[in-house]
Amino acid sequence: MALDTINKRRSALGMFLPFLAVLPVPDGAMTAGDRLQGFGLYCGFVEQENGAYARTGVLGIGAAVIANQNFGESILGYEDKNSGTAWSGYTTLACANWDVVNAVGGNTSKFFLYGRNTNGSVAAVINVGIYTHNGSTVRPDGLVATAQITIPPNSAEGWFSADISVPLTANATYWIAQIASAFPSGAGIRYFARDANRHIYGSQTSLPNPWPASGTKNTTQWIMYVTYAPSGGNAYERTGALGVGTTAGANLAFTHVSSDFIVSRW
Numbered sequence: 001m002a003l004d005t006i007n008k009r010r011s012a013l014g015m016f017l018p019f020l021a022v023l024p025v026p027d028g029a030m031t032a033g034d035r036l037q038g039f040g041l042y043c044g045f046v047e048q049e050n051g052a053y054a055r056t057g058v059l060g061i062g063a064a065v066i067a068n069q070n071f072g073e074s075i076l077g078y079e080d081k082n083s084g085t086a087w088s089g090y091t092t093l094a095c096a097n098w099d100v101v102n103a104v105g106g107n108t109s110k111f112f113l114y115g116r117n118t119n120g121s122v123a124a125v126i127n128v129g130i131y132t133h134n135g136s137t138v139r140p141d142g143l144v145a146t147a148q149i150t151i152p153p154n155s156a157e158g159w160f161s162a163d164i165s166v167p168l169t170a171n172a173t174y175w176i177a178q179i180a181s182a183f184p185s186g187a188g189i190r191y192f193a194r195d196a197n198r199h200i201y202g203s204q205t206s207l208p209n210p211w212p213a214s215g216t217k218n219t220t221q222w223i224m225y226v227t228y229a230p231s232g233g234n235a236y237e238r239t240g241a242l243g244v245g246t247t248a249g250a251n252l253a254f255t256h257v258s259s260d261f262i263v264s265r266w
Contacts (some may be wrong), residue, residue, distance in 0.1 A: 037171045
C-alpha cells in the first residue's frame with residue numbers, strides 16, 4: 001500500500017509512534033480516513049471511497065472460515081467448522097443452540113449451516129428458524145423467523161445457506177434451531193461438544209411454535225450461524241475465497257459499499 005499522500009505518511013507515523021500522530025491536512029471536509037487518522041490509525045484503508053481493495057497471498061487470522069460475510073456484520077451462533085468432525089441430523093428431533101446478540105443489535109440476513117450430502121439422488125432439506133428466549137425456563141420461546149436450506153445430492157462438505165430476515169434486540173438471547181424435513185442416508189450437519197446446557201432438543205416433526213416446555217439439554221453445538229448487521233449500517237462486502245491460517249486466499253476483493261469504515265468481527 002503506497003504512502004502516496006501527505007495524510008497517509010502522517011497517519012503511518014502515528015500507527016507505530018503514537019506521540020508522533022499528526023492530524024489530517026485541513027481541506028474543509030471530514031472523511032472516513034480523516035476520522036481514522038484522528039484516532040491514530042492508518043487512513044489509507046479508506047482513502048479510496050467506493051473503490052475495490054485487492055489483497056493477494058495468505059491471510060492468517062485463526063481457524064475459522066466465514067462464508068460470504070460482509071465486513072461489519074456480526075453473527076449469532078457458531079461458525080468455526082474446524083471445531084468438530086462429527087456429523088448428524090434428524091427428521092424427528094428439533095435442535096436449538098442459544099447465543100447473545102451484541103450491544104448494537106440489527107437485522108438478520110442469512111442462516112448458514114455446515115453440511116454435506118453424499119447421497120447420489122436425494123437432497124437433504126433442513127428447516128431452520130430463530131426463537132426468542134424464555135428466561136424463566138431457560139429454553140426457546142416464540143418462533144420469530146424461518147427458512148429452508150437444501151443440500152443437493154452429491155454435495156461435498158461446505159456451507160449451505162438461506163435468506164432469513166428478522167430484527168434482533170441488542171444484548172438479547174436468541175436460539176437458532178434446525179430440523180430436517182428430508183434427510184437421506186449420506187447427509188449430515190457438523191457438530192461438536194461445547195458448554196453444558198448450550199443445546200436443547202425434543203421430539204418433533206417440524207419447528208414448534210412456541211417451543212414446548214419439554215426437551216433435553218446437553219453440550220451439543222451445531223456448526224450453524226445467522227448473520228446480522230445494524231439497519232442502514234455500513235459494510236464492506238467480501239467476495240471470493242478467504243484463506244485462513246495456512247490456506248491461501250488469493251485475489252480477494254473488498255468492495256466499499258457505504259460511507260464509513262467498519263472493522264470486521266473476526
